[in-house]
Amino acid sequence: MKIMPNRMDRGFELYQDEFEKKALKVLRSGWYVLGKEVSSFEEEFAAYTGAKYCVGLASGLDALWIAVKILGIGPGDEVIVQGNTYIASVMGITINGAAPVFVEPDEFYNIDASRIEEKITPRTKAIMVVHLYGQSSNMVPIAALAEKHGLFLIEDCAQSHGADFHGKMTGTFGDIGCFSFYPSKNLGAFGDAGAIVTDNKQIADDIRVFRNYGSEKRYYNRVVGANSRLDELQAGLLRVRLRHLDELNREKERLCRKYLEHLDRNRFILPQIRDGATSVWHQFVIRSSRRDELIEYLNAHGIGTIIHYPIPPHLSEAYRYLGMKEGSLPVTERYAREVLSIPLYNGMTEEEQDYVIEHMNRF
Ligand SMILES: *Cc1c(COP(=O)(O)O)cnc(C)c1O
Numbered sequence: 001m002k003i004m005p006n007r008m009d010r011g012f013e014l015y016q017d018e019f020e021k022k023a024l025k026v027l028r029s030g031w032y033v034l035g036k037e038v039s040s041f042e043e044e045f046a047a048y049t050g051a052k053y054c055v056g057l058a059s060g061l062d063a064l065w066i067a068v069k070i071l072g073i074g075p076g077d078e079v080i081v082q083g084n085t086y087i088a089s090v091m092g093i094t095i096n097g098a099a100p101v102f103v104e105p106d107e108f109y110n111i112d113a114s115r116i117e118e119k120i121t122p123r124t125k126a127i128m129v130v131h132l133y134g135q136s137s138n139m140v141p142i143a144a145l146a147e148k149h150g151l152f153l154i155e156d157c158a159q160s161h162g163a164d165f166h167g168k169m170t171g172t173f174g175d176i177g178c179f180s181f182y183p184s185k186n187l188g189a190f191g192d193a194g195a196i197v198t199d200n201k202q203i204a205d206d207i208r209v210f211r212n213y214g215s216e217k218r219y220y221n222r223v224v225g226a227n228s229r230l231d232e233l234q235a236g237l238l239r240v241r242l243r244h245l246d247e248l249n250r251e252k253e254r255l256c257r258k259y260l261e262h263l264d265r266n267r268f269i270l271p272q273i274r275d276g277a278t279s280v281w282h283q284f285v286i287r288s289s290r291r292d293e294l295i296e297y298l299n300a301h302g303i304g305t306i307i308h309y310p311i312p313p314h315l316s317e318a319y320r321y322l323g324m325k326e327g328s329l330p331v332t333e334r335y336a337r338e339v340l341s342i343p344l345y346n347g348m349t350e351e352e353q354d355y356v357i358e359h360m361n362r363f
Contacts, residue, residue, distance in 0.1 A: 001355050002302040003343050008183050010347025012190075015244060019190075022236045029232070034212065037235040042195070044242055048162075049169045051177065051197035053204035056230030057211055060158040060180020063194040064092025066228065067176040068126070070206050071152050073098050077125040079154075082111035083312055083332030085130040089156045090313040092178070093128065100322075102314055104331040108274050109285065109339075110137035112331075116145055126152035131160030131170045133308070134186065134252075134282035138274060139165040139173045146174065154178065158194075159282035161187040162249050166276045171197045181238055186252070186280050187245050189234040248346050252281040255348055259284055264361045269338075283308055287338040294340060294363055301359045306341045 012019060026037060038056050046054035057063050073079060075097035081089055083102040093100045101119050106112040109132045116127065127146050129137045137155075146153040153174025157163075160170040161179065171177025181193035198204050209216050214225030241248070256279075260270055269287035273279055285308065288294050295305055312332045314324040326333065343356050 001352070003304060003352050003356060005304040005306045005341060005343050006184055007345045007347065008188065010345055011188065011248070014248075014347055015240060018240045019237055022240050023233060026233045026236045032232050034229050035232050037232040037239065038230050041230070041235040041239050041242070044239060045179075045195060046197055048242060048245070049171050049177065049197050051169075051172050052199045053201065054195050054197045055204055055207045055211065056235060057194040057196065057207075058228040058230065059192045060156075060178065060182060060185075060194040061088045061091060062211075062226070062228040063178035063180065063196045064088060064128075064154075064156060065095040066207055066210060066226065067154050067178050067196055068092050068096045068098065070203055070210065071126065071154070071175065073125045073152070076123060078121060078123040079126045079128055080111075080116060080119055080124060081128045082130055082132070083314060083329040084109065084309070084335050085132060085156070085313065086158070086309060087313045087316060087318065088158070088180075089128060089130050090319065092156075094319075098125070099123075100313070102324075102329055102332070104329055105132075105335065106138070108135055108138075108272060108277070109133055109335065110135065111142070113138045113141040113145070116142065120145075120149050120151070124149070124151060126154055127174075128154040128156060129174075130156040130158075131163055133271070133279070133285050134159050134163055135271075135273060135279035136160060136163045136165040136170050136277040138277070139168070139170075140276075143173050152176075158182070158185060160280060161185065162245055163278050163280045165278075172199070175200060176203060181234070186249060186282055187238065187241055189238050189241075191234055193230055193234040193238060195230065249280045251346055252344065253279075255344060255353060256281045256284050258353060259342070259357065262357045262361075267361070267363065281344065283341040284344045285339050285341050287335070288340065289338060291338050291340050297363050298342075298359060303343065303356055303359060305343070307336075307339060308341050310336060312336050
């Protein structure tokens with residue numbers, strides 16, 4: 001059997017009729033950028049998260065860097081972020097000329113709240129939390145720290161659409177929640193797309209202007225902005241998927257419960273869920289000290305896997321200029337050597353999952 005780590009075609013097939021109807025409707029409408037689909041999606045996604053406002057953007061990275069920019073963070077400023085994130089979180093900071101200050105993750109792969117305060121300096125302007133692999137970070141102590149030190153709180157929710165902490169949705173704890181709708185995310189478009197959510201009207205208005213060349217009225221430009229508009233086709237298709245997001249997340253939850261029940265805990269470190277947090281299981285990430293052998297073994301049996309992520313941002317070539325050496329973030333670096341995401345996707349069959357479990361447990 002051949003099993004891919006992810007299958008976006010399956011998620012399409014689940015609601016194929018609805019997606020195709022919507023795509024045709026948008027194509028025939030004659031209106032393709034920033035229209036009714038975008039404004040309806042913004043309303044519906046704000047309502048889904050419980051935030052007051054949502055602004056559609058062109059990607060998750062745009063959501064991150066524009067959030068940092070709109071908060072006035074730039075050269076000379078520091079932003080705290082976890083070491084083991086996808087590099088886009090860090091780029092959201094450094095594109096603005098600000099410096100990332102890395103904090104080690106906890107056993108849930110999110111920022112270790114107990115290690116944040118020691119990194120706060122007079123230059124610190126914000127904490128950026130990343131709800132990695134679908135699970136909410138430890139938001140109560142983190143929000144309290146941000147409040148105590150007068151820091152902005154930015155949430156990278158690219159992997160956590162629908163995950164909550166004590167019933168409050170990720171993306172609504174801080175000043176700005178940043179979402180990606182890249183096709184492989186839990187709420188995926190059919191191309192690039194992103195958004196921010198916020199309760200702050202000024203922030204929402206400023207980002208709405210910024211995304212469209214800084215223009216409030218056509219050809220009247222208030223600030224030097226960007227072109228980061230969400231298009232009608234993606235917004236329309238996102239509205240279709242959003243209607244099904246809870247059932248899609250429940251399906252992944254069911255698949256992951258089965259992995260948790262059947263994978264051999266003596267061989268692998270399995271994911272854990274923090275008290276009070278939920279996960280929407282963007283990935284099912286296990287750890288093994290023999291990770292690279294495991295990849296080979298599974299590959300030989302037709303099972304594909306992905307490492308999220310093999311090189312932590314502080315050791316990537318792009319961030320060599322930060323001058324951080326190997327060994328500077330030992331937990332982050334150990335996770336990079338040991339983590340492995342095994343196949344998980346909406347529409348995964350019982351047969352496929354049983355095959356993965358059988359071969360994992362034979363390793
Ligand atoms: C996918 C992702 C992003 C970037 O989103 P794009 O839409 O691909 O730009 C940012 N942060 C995290 C944690 C992600 O997983």
